[in-house]
Amino acid sequence: MGKVCVCGSVNMDVFGYVERLPAPGETLRGSRLVYAPGGKGANQAVAAARLGADVRFFGALGEDRFGETLAASLADDGIDLGALRRHDDATGVALILVADDGENQIVVLAGANDRVKAPAPDPDAAVWLTQAEVPVAAVEGTLAAARETGATALVNPSPAGRLPADLVRRFDVAIVNETELEGLGLDLPPTVVLTLGAAGARILPDGPTLPALPAQVVDTTGAGDSLAGGLAAGLAEGLPLAEALRLGLGAASLCVERLGCQPAMPTRAEVDARLACAATADG
Numbered sequence: 675m676g677k678v679c680v681c682g683s684v685n686m687d688v689f690g691y692v693e694r695l696p697a698p699g700e701t702l703r704g705s706r707l708v709y710a711p712g713g714k715g716a717n718q719a720v721a722a723a724r725l726g727a728d729v730r731f732f733g734a735l736g737e738d739r740f741g742e743t744l745a746a747s748l749a750d751d752g753i754d755l756g757a758l759r760r761h762d763d764a765t766g767v768a769l770i771l772v773a774d775d776g777e778n779q780i781v782v783l784a785g786a787n788d789r790v791k792a793p794a795p796d797p798d799a800a801v802w803l804t805q806a807e808v809p810v811a812a813v814e815g816t817l818a819a820a821r822e823t824g825a826t827a828l829v830n831p832s833p834a835g836r837l838p839a840d841l842v843r844r845f846d847v848a849i850v851n852e853t854e855l856e857g858l859g860l861d862l863p864p865t866v867v868l869t870l871g872a873a874g875a876r877i878l879p880d881g882p883t884l885p886a887l888p889a890q891v892v893d894t895t896g897a898g899d900s901l902a903g904g905l906a907a908g909l910a911e912g913l914p915l916a917e918a919l920r921l922g923l924g925a926a927s928l929c930v931e932r933l934g935c936q937p938a939m940p941t942r943a944e945v946d947a948r949l950a951c952a953a954t955a956d957g
């Protein structure tokens with residue numbers, strides 16, 4: 675099995691739980707406050723690692739308590755942190771409100787994530803994966819690192835609108851939601867995985883639509899990250915694209931049933947059990 679190299683953000687997620695999301699200018703009372711490891715890059719790295727991938731993470735933390743906590747948490751998942759840098763800066767923080775219906779609202783304070791540089795190539799990489807919470811130069815560098823050794827280059831251009839469409843199109847696979855797809859226009863990368871929330875995901879230009887697995891949704895934060903990490907892990911172990919996507923959809927169906935991002939990422943045994951259960955129900 676080849677390695678999954680992830681270049682991306684790592685944040686301390688500060689969650690507040692509310693009955694509904696506030697309107698602009700409105701003050702609401704929430705039910706509780708939770709600190710949990712997050713950041714799109716780190717979430718995707720953890721998702722892939724829990725599914726059995728050998729993962730190396732390229733990112734940046736501040737020299738502060740959040741940085742220590744987040745590094746320890748990634749190490750607990752067995753992720754190679756040899757390329758994780760520490761800077762005299764604040765560690766990234768995301769302020770996240772989650773409503774009773776599972777919807778969320780997020781403000782990211784990037785801090786040290788803005789200092790992430792282009793990663794060095796890795797001869798053992800099967801797959802490189804990046805997102806839009808690090809500088810464009812780091813995303814360009816991820817693509818260059820993948821090209822250097824012939825690895826497959828995946829991009830999840832989320833949050834929308836931060837990466838030039840021309841850059842996203844040069845990746846082998848883009849994992850996008852409908853808003854991010856619109857931002858690409860008509861000229862698409864060779865393969866697009868279009869995520870459709872509760873409706874599953876479609877492979878473009880001419881692949882199948884795979885249904886989402888049934889889930890009791892409590893928090894959709896991190897669902898896209900679990901899908902992207904699962905897809906990367908599946909491709910790195912040599913699964914065909916649709917099978918790798920099925921692994922990602924299985925991971926996402928478990929992720930949305932739990933609170934938080936990294937704490938919500940399921941293990942391979944959990945995902946295999948869910949996929950087997952769905953196959954039995956279908957058959």
Ligand code: RIB
Pocket residue numbers: 683685686687711712713714717767768780782807895896897898899935
């Ligand atoms: O995709 C969810 C992630 O977005 C959160 O973990 C938060 O840190 C933001 O980056």
